[in-house]
Amino acid sequence: MRIEGTFDIAASRDAVYRHITDPGLMARCVPGCESIEQISPTSYRALVMVGVGGIKARFNLVVEITRENPPELVLSRTRGEEGSRASVLAANNELTLVELDSGTTRVGYASEVSVTGRLGKFALGVMKKKVEAMGEEFADRLREFILALPPQAPSLPHQRAALQSPVETVATQRENSAGGARS
Numbered sequence: 001m002r003i004e005g006t007f008d009i010a011a012s013r014d015a016v017y018r019h020i021t022d023p024g025l026m027a028r029c030v031p032g033c034e035s036i037e038q039i040s041p042t043s044y045r046a047l048v049m050v051g052v053g054g055i056k057a058r059f060n061l062v063v064e065i066t067r068e069n070p071p072e073l074v075l076s077r078t079r080g081e082e083g084s085r086a087s088v089l090a091a092n093n094e095l096t097l098v099e100l101d102s103g104t105t106r107v108g109y110a111s112e113v114s115v116t117g118r119l120g121k122f123a124l125g126v127m128k129k130k131v132e133a134m135g136e137e138f139a140d141r142l143r144e145f146i147l148a149l150p151p152q153a154p155s156l157p158h159q160r161a162a163l164q165s166p167v168e169t170v171a172t173q174r175e176n177s178a179g180g181a182r183s
Contacts, residue, residue, distance in 0.1 A: 001112075001127060001128055002113075003110070003113060003128065003132060005132070005139075006106055006108045007139040007143070008100070008105065008106050009105050009107060010143075011103075011104070011105055011147070012099065012103060012105065013098070013099035013105045014071050015105075015146065016097055016107065017071030019142070020074070021068075021074065023044050024036070029138050029141040029145060030134075031134045031137045033046055034047045034048065034049060034058075039062070042064060043063065043065070045060070045062055046061045047060060048061055050119070050130075052127065053122060055118060055122075057082045057086070058083060059082055059087070060081060060082075061080030062079050063076055064076060071097055072096060072097050073094070073096055073097075074094075077090075077091070078090070078091040078092075078093060082119075087116065087119040087120060088116045088120075089115050089119075090113070091111045093109070093110070096109075107142075109135070115127060
């Protein structure tokens with residue numbers, strides 16, 4: 001199934017790129033992401049909970065950045081499975097950033113997604129609607145986080161942000177950002 005779309009963020013392309021390649025920020029923006037761990041300079045392991053209809057699945061995913069052209073392009077591959085291989089997910093992803101005249105950045109995304117197993121048995125339309133809704137939620141969260149962050153000096157030649165600890169738990173981050181209350 002192919003999922004694609006665009007959304008705009010009122011920030012420079014460099015700022016959006018810097019934040020979009022920060023795994024800690026991405027973990028807070030991806031719906032259902034429970035944790036993320038950097039396993040190499042270009043690979044991450046994430047635990048993501050997805051609910052479709054009455055089925056909830058927790059996926060152990062590995063995301064590998066396969067190509068970058070900072071600050072305009074990131075290609076990645078996502079592979080993972082639900083605990084007992086009840087569902088398997090594979091996706092090839094493309095993310096593009098285009099700076100518009102207004103100082104706004106247009107984020108374009110396209111993913112070729114394959115889901116097999118118990119979640120794959122859902123009708124394509126149901127799965128596609130769920131993934132599109134998750135994409136909209138991601139865009140809203142990314143906008144919210146980027147606009148709330150203080151402006152920073154440009155980073156050195158687009159270096160990927162390192163995690164502060166080997167495993168960054170999103171629930172803790174959300175708790176801290178909400179003043180101790182879970183969001």
